[in-house]
Amino acid sequence: xxxxxMTGPTPHATEQRRRQRARNxxxxxxxLLLVVLIYVISIVRMGGG
Amino acid sequence: MSDxxxxxxxxxxxxxxxxxxxxDFIELLKPRVMSLVVFSGFAGLMVAPGDLHxxxxxxxxxxIAVGAGASGAINMxxxxxxxxxxxxxxxxxxxxxRVDPQEAVSFGIVLAIGAVTLMAVAxxxxxxxxxxxxxxxxxxxxxxxxxxxxxxxxxIGGAAGAFPxxxxxxxxTGQISLASVALFLLIFMWTPPHFxxxxxxxxxxxxxxxxxxxxVVAGARATKRQMLxxxxxLLPLALAPWALGLTGVVYAxxxxxxxxxxxxxxxxxxxxEGERAARQMFAFSILYLFLLFTLLIVDRAPxxxxxxLA
Numbered sequence: 001x002x003x004x005x006m007t008g009p010t011p012h013a014t015e016q017r018r019r020q021r022a023r024n025x026x027x028x029x030x031x032l033l034l035v036v037l038i039y040v041i042s043i044v045r046m047g048g049g
Numbered sequence: 050m051s052d053x054x055x056x057x058x059x060x061x062x063x064x065x066x067x068x069x070x071x072x073d074f075i076e077l078l079k080p081r082v083m084s085l086v087v088f089s090g091f092a093g094l095m096v097a098p099g100d101l102h103x104x105x106x107x108x109x110x111x112x113i114a115v116g117a118g119a120s121g122a123i124n125m126x127x128x129x130x131x132x133x134x135x136x137x138x139x140x141x142x143x144x145x146x147r148v149d150p151q152e153a154v155s156f157g158i159v160l161a162i163g164a165v166t167l168m169a170v171a172x173x174x175x176x177x178x179x180x181x182x183x184x185x186x187x188x189x190x191x192x193x194x195x196x197x198x199x200x201x202x203x204x205i206g207g208a209a210g211a212f213p214x215x216x217x218x219x220x221x222t223g224q225i226s227l228a229s230v231a232l233f234l235l236i237f238m239w240t241p242p243h244f245x246x247x248x249x250x251x252x253x254x255x256x257x258x259x260x261x262x263x264x265v266v267a268g269a270r271a272t273k274r275q276m277l278x279x280x281x282x283l284l285p286l287a288l289a290p291w292a293l294g295l296t297g298v299v300y301a302x303x304x305x306x307x308x309x310x311x312x313x314x315x316x317x318x319x320x321x322e323g324e325r326a327a328r329q330m331f332a333f334s335i336l337y338l339f340l341l342f343t344l345l346i347v348d349r350a351p352x353x354x355x356x357x358l359a
Contacts, residue, residue, distance in 0.1 A: 015067045026071045037108065041171045044104045 069152065073142040077125055077153055078118030078160075085338065086117040086213050092342035093217025093232055096295060096349045101172075101221045108171045109220040113213050115164040116180045120187040120209070122157030126150055127192050131258040137251060168220075176220040183212040197259065200266040207240030208233075214342075231289040232345075238283045239338055242276040242315060246331035249273070250324040273319045276330075280315040284308035290345060300348040304341060311337050 009017070090113035094106055101109070125132065125143050133144035142148040161184050169177035191206030199205075211233045218229035248255060248262040249269060255262040264272045287308050291301035314330040321327070 012067060019068045019070055022071050023069070023074075026074075037111075037167075040104055041108060044102050045171070 069142065069148040073147045074156060076142050077122040077148065077156060079121030079125075080118075082121060083114055083117045085335065086210065087114045088339065089232075089236060089342055090114075090213035090217040092345050093214030093229065094220055095217075095346045096232075096290070097218040097221035097229070099221045105171055106220070108167065109176060109217065112164045112168040112172070112176075112180060113216055115160050116168075116184050117213070119157045119160035119164060120184050122153055122160065123188045124192045126154040126157060127188070128196075131197075131260060134258040135251075135254040137254055172220045173223050175223055175225070176216050179212060179216045179219055179225075183209055183216065186212075198261065200261050200263040202261070203244040204241050207237055207244070210240055211236035228290065228293045228295045231286075231293060231295075234286055235283070235289070235341070236338070238279055238286055239334065242279045242283075242311075243331065243334040243338075245272050245276050246318065246327045246334060249318070249327035250331075273315070277312070277315040277319055280308075280312045284312060287341060296345060296348040300344045303344050307337055307340055 087110060091110050094101070094109060125141055128138075129141075129143040129150060132138035132141050138144065143150060143153055161181075165177050165181045165184070168180050187206070187209035191202065191209055195202040195206050214232035214236065215225065215229045218232065219225060222229075245263055248264045249272060252262070252264045252269070256265045263275065284305070287304040288301055290296045291298070291304070311333065314326070314333050317326040318330050
């Protein structure tokens with residue numbers, strides 16, 4: 001077992017993971033919004049809008 | 050050029066390796082520039098004759114916003130070397146080393162393709178084509194070709210910022226008409242005095258970075274003369290929407306007053322040997338365009354003031 005594993009992640013690694021998580025959530029949010037948007041656009045277009 | 054390379058590398062080496070924050074990607078979109086582009090695009094959409102479903106209108110505005118942001122991101126990627134030199138831009142995500150250049154350019158390209166595709170699918174092909182042309186013009190003609198080569202960079206390149214009202218108009222009508230060209234010309238003629246006001250008090254920055262802005266190449270006096278010419282030309286041009294029957298007399302009167310104030314600002318810059326008048330003119334130029342397009346919208350809205358909606 002390495003020294004790092006015994007002492008836990010460094011503050012740098014924690015920050016790196018926190019930012020990665022934030023970016024992943026932002027991408028997820030954008031994708032979900034895009035799905036909703038395309039669904040709404042389809043409904044409007046099919047309704048002759 | 051070596052100075053540029055050294056500066057960029059120095060900043061990149063000092064970059065935090067924790068990765069970019071979401072806020073850094075938002076900063077790549079140049080939100081402040083985007084807001085004026087979105088507003089002028091929205092104005093084009095509002096004053097155009099015809100109807101567009103509110104959802105599709107909102108999608109059109111979103112596409113204009115994302116397209117503008119994509120252009121900004123690609124511009125920041127290409128200009129990261131000179132951005133690292135200039136005081137005004139050195140804290141941007143790329144020169145500060147907070148975002149990887151490849152990520153930035155990929156981000157911009159994906160957004161640009163997404164915005165144009167969505168515009169084509171949801172609104173119409175003409176609006177999508179104009180949006181694609183605008184992005185391409187800003188990236189290839191202004192950023193990559195003109196910006197570092199000629200003092201007329203923002204005169205010709207300013208066309209990119211002038212297209213949004215035309216895109217908004219095309220989203221509603223599916224056409225390019227004389228009135229939408231007038232809206233284009235309005236921003237086109239407004240851009241040089243707006244940017245030169247900024248360049249007048251950032252001359253040192255631009256000179257250091259090797260960007261041939263007019264004050265750097267031709268000097269302050271010649272720049273101030275050209276600013277005055279453009280503001281005088283803009284004065285009658287701002288009345289074109291009224292002359293073309295797009296708006297009522299309220300818009301015409303207000304546009305004339307705003308135009309005179311803009312000319313007055315240019316005269317003050319001409320007379321002022323310092324930076325104060327140029328700073329004030331830069332701030333006023335933003336207010337001028339914002340108020341002018343607000344007036345266009347208000348004067349066209351049925352039931353409000355003129356209510357001249359055809």
